[in-house]
Amino acid sequence: MKKLHQLNFENTYARLPDTFHSRLYPTPLPAPYLVSFNANAAQLIDLDSAEMSRADFAEHFCGNRLPPNAEPLAMLYAGHQFGHFVPQLGDGRSILLGEIRNSAGELWDVQLKGAGITPYSRQGDGRAVLRSSIREYLCSEAMHGLGIPTSRALCIVGSDEQVYRERIETAAVLTRLAPSHVRFGSFEVFFYRGQYDQIATLADYVIARHFPDLADAGDKYLRLLDEVTLRTARLMAQWQAVGFSHGVMNTDNMSILGLTFDYGPFGFMEAYDPGYICNHSDPRGRYAFDQQPQVGLWNLSRLAQALSPLIPRESAETVLDGYAPAFYEHYTRLMGAKLGLASVTREDIPLISELLEMMQASRLDYTNLFRSLGQFNSAAEADNSQLRDQFIDRATFDGWAAAYRIRLQQESGTDSERKARMDRINPKYILRNYLAQIAIEKAEKDRDYSEVDRLLNLLAKPFDEQPGMESYAAPPPEWAQHISVSCSS
Numbered sequence: 001m002k003k004l005h006q007l008n009f010e011n012t013y014a015r016l017p018d019t020f021h022s023r024l025y026p027t028p029l030p031a032p033y034l035v036s037f038n039a040n041a042a043q044l045i046d047l048d049s050a051e052m053s054r055a056d057f058a059e060h061f062c063g064n065r066l067p068p069n070a071e072p073l074a075m076l077y078a079g080h081q082f083g084h085f086v087p088q089l090g091d092g093r094s095i096l097l098g099e100i101r102n103s104a105g106e107l108w109d110v111q112l113k114g115a116g117i118t119p120y121s122r123q124g125d126g127r128a129v130l131r132s133s134i135r136e137y138l139c140s141e142a143m144h145g146l147g148i149p150t151s152r153a154l155c156i157v158g159s160d161e162q163v164y165r166e167r168i169e170t171a172a173v174l175t176r177l178a179p180s181h182v183r184f185g186s187f188e189v190f191f192y193r194g195q196y197d198q199i200a201t202l203a204d205y206v207i208a209r210h211f212p213d214l215a216d217a218g219d220k221y222l223r224l225l226d227e228v229t230l231r232t233a234r235l236m237a238q239w240q241a242v243g244f245s246h247g248v249m250n251t252d253n254m255s256i257l258g259l260t261f262d263y264g265p266f267g268f269m270e271a272y273d274p275g276y277i278c279n280h281s282d283p284r285g286r287y288a289f290d291q292q293p294q295v296g297l298w299n300l301s302r303l304a305q306a307l308s309p310l311i312p313r314e315s316a317e318t319v320l321d322g323y324a325p326a327f328y329e330h331y332t333r334l335m336g337a338k339l340g341l342a343s344v345t346r347e348d349i350p351l352i353s354e355l356l357e358m359m360q361a362s363r364l365d366y367t368n369l370f371r372s373l374g375q376f377n378s379a380a381e382a383d384n385s386q387l388r389d390q391f392i393d394r395a396t397f398d399g400w401a402a403a404y405r406i407r408l409q410q411e412s413g414t415d416s417e418r419k420a421r422m423d424r425i426n427p428k429y430i431l432r433n434y435l436a437q438i439a440i441e442k443a444e445k446d447r448d449y450s451e452v453d454r455l456l457n458l459l460a461k462p463f464d465e466q467p468g469m470e471s472y473a474a475p476p477p478e479w480a481q482h483i484s485v486s487c488s489s
């Protein structure tokens with residue numbers, strides 16, 4: 001484990017041509033203080049957790065002091081935002097310090113989000129607020145706990161500097177770690193500008209760093225697109241299975257590695273409703289929950305277009321044709337596992353879809369219903385009344401339960417073995433908006449960050465029972481039914 005001054009930055013992105021980024025320094029943050037530190041993420045860069053107690057720790061993780069060999073920069077990208085192409089976006093408030101190679105040989109980007117204006121800030125102030133930083137911090141670690149690929153979060157540093165959003169808030173800097181911050185939009189910007197050699201340069205960079213096995217293949221760019229397609233399909237399957245809505249699936253928020261990325265107005269499904277819109281800035285529901293899989297494909301088509309100077313068109317289309325089957329295969333496997341089925345066939349699909357329809361009709365909590373399904377008793381005489389009583393239409397439930405019981409009898413193992421298996425895929429704890437809200441209010445009002453830390457620990461192990469924490473699995477209280485979250489962050 002390393003001390004702060006021992007962290008060794010490599011600067012591979014900085015070595016790319018100047019067109020890829022702008023060199024700059026973070027804007028100093030007045031009187032920074034540490035809000036929360038995540039020891040699990042510190043391990044990714046071999047950072048000794050004891051370093052968080054240093055008096056100057058916050059100074060380092062808001063950009064006031066820089067590691068000697070960091071070469072800070074803002075990355076250039078473009079993107080399709082709500083269907084419309086914006087030729088230039090770029091890191092408007094994030095600054096990449098560089099990459100750290102850990103003892104396992106992995107290279108991790110270290111990025112300060114909210115570190116001040118950059119040449120890509122447009123009208124923005126370059127800052128992030130404490131509220132949205134806490135949301136990203138908790139959600140990225142919650143997703144990691146759920147086994148879903150994601151960027152990670154090392155710490156939050158706060159300040160009393162005022163920031164104007166829908167109301168006055170205070171500034172914070174989130175230190176984000178990710179194997180890469182390259183987005184679909186990182187390619188789109190060069191396609192739009194007609195800088196085709198830069199597209200190849202970036203593709204070669206991504207291949208060298210993340211897909212070295214492809215480096216010598218004659219069709220390496222096509223295979224890169226294939227990898228990204230499969231990873232995106234699997235990620236969408238994981239989001240759908242866990243009930244996660246991203247909220248702003250613009251192509252600039254789509255990771256080239258298929259990571260969940262750029263957390264904003266996200267939301268976990270509570271009362272099950274496939275048309276759920278988590279972002280109140282998206283009234284038409286372009287990014288509604290049930291739209292996510294097809295948006296994933298639409299976004300991949302934009303990436304394929306950006307790679308078109310490198311890939312024959314028919315080949316790219318063939319690759320994209322593989323998206324839907326890959327998504328469905330993964331999604332049905334995950335949903336089958338949520339029902340306790342070791343393998344899923346076409347015949348099982350009605351069992352899954354009918355359960356979802358019943359859950360929607362009864363507005364049941366998505367997470368809690370699946371968790372309680374683990375207790376289903378498959379004996380013929382069992383009444384399963386605890387489960388049954390949650391559904392409004394009992395007759396429909398009885399029909400479904402009879403079919404489920406017959407199906408379970410084809411599985412090997414006992415009910416309790418099945419429950420143990422199901423408890424490893426059906427989480428008990430998710431980051432409910434109201435839980436985040438309580439932690440945010442304590443942080444904003446009283447500078448009390450204990451609830452942030454408590455949630456961080458809870459969500460690191462979402463499948464464990466965690467005695468004493470049961471109330472954190474409760475569906476939202478009345479006051480929290482209509483918390484609204486927007487793009488404003």
Ligand code: AMP
Nearest residue numbers: 089090091092093121124125126127262
């Ligand atoms: P997002 O909605 O967070 O994915 O951001 C979309 C684009 O707006 C990106 O280019 C961001 O860097 C930029 N952006 C978002 N918030 C700010 C801000 N407060 N200041 C400057 N740029 C911002």
Ligand code: MG
Nearest residue numbers: 252253261262
């Ligand atoms: Mg973004």
